[in-house]
Amino acid sequence: MEVLVQLYTAILSLIPFEPVRNAINMLVPTLAIASMVLGIVFILIWWERRLIAFVQARLGPNRLGPGGIFQSFADALKVMLKEDIVTADADVILFTIAPILVFVPGLLVYSLVPVGNGMIVSNVNVAIFLFLAISSITTLGILMAGWSSNNKYSLMGGIRAVAQAISYEIPLLLSIVGVIMLAGSLSMVDIVQSQNVWNIVRQPLGFIIFFICSLSEVNRIPFDLPEAESELVSGYNTEYSGFKFAMFFLAEYINTFTLGALCTTLFFGGWRFPFDNLLGDIGLQLTAQLGIVWFILKTMFFFSVVVWIRGTLPRVRTDQLMAFAWKYLLPAALLNIFVTSIFAAIGFGVFSR
């Protein structure tokens, strides 16, 4: 149990009535994780802007607070006060629901991700299945936004988003199969605990496929065709303004953080300290007490890699995009399953654990 969890359990045990205690135990961890994610998003926006500025030899936001860290709060306030324009031809109901529908799955998936040792909202045994099911709803929201705007750019952005999402969904799902095979469970906690050797060692190809596909799923550069500024003005969110527009951006940042969180959980040992089982008692203690620190550090690393890629690569073409998913990633993912299954069946090297 982690320090924070121990503290929480100690305070919880002071409450006299059993039903009250159960109710609090139901609400508090959920609220804690939700507020952590929403708080982290503001830091992520600032961090991305600073990092991309560093890549492009600029300064980035540096005025508000130390190093400009409060810039995102100011932006949130500004966007709150902006007029929310709904065009005359738009489908008003879908136009309003779409940003909410994009935002909901982004936050909801954090009820399944273990952010630390014992720090998880709910450890269900079908976590990965549920995670993938929930996260694919985002696409529906994007299509809804694109269609309801009644704008040609928006519609094209929405359709592109769906085509891209369904093409990259298949290799994404297949690349996780290898990890599940080695852990023998769909629960994310079990997967993290099974990684005495990090899964990246046993599943290098799986990780590469997973990373590329999740980049595509969250519509980040080089796969940001749904909102390609140079072709589609702003894609599916062209007609959006005010806080509805901000909602799409919040969702995108949450989803990018989720990408990092899932890379960490599935391939880089989750909350575990690197080589904790080789370092003996110190390593195990570091894992047990400070899991959330390692988790956030690893996740921030992957977020920074995504920003780095954004600063480095140009956007791909639609035909290249589709061909890459179906003709390269899908066979590679199947190959990964074949090789993993054979190695795991005969118990070769690191696969035997």
Next chain:
Amino acid sequence: MESFGRIGFMLFLAFIVPTIALVLSRFLQPRFVTASKIQTYECGIKPYGSAWVQFNIRYYIYALIFVVFDIETVFLYPWAVAFKGLGLFAVIEMFLFLTILLVGFAYAWKKGALDWH
């Protein structure tokens, strides 16, 4: 039951946070509606027709292939979970299953369903 209760509460939170933000923003924002402001954006000219049109058939073919492979993946997940208990037998079974699918995949590839024209 408790674990799904918590997911339910998270779902409630995920709905209530953007709703509150949108309602709050509604009361804080100015509203000056003019005819040109609520016009659909189309590079500055008046919009030509509706955007609710038929679109490229390509997308439909990709969606069809997606459905086939999505179902395949759903079958792979229980197999992967039970893999450790089954051993080499599971490997052979899955080889057969995937081979049948790969034949269909090869056919789609040969027919040019995966190419974007």
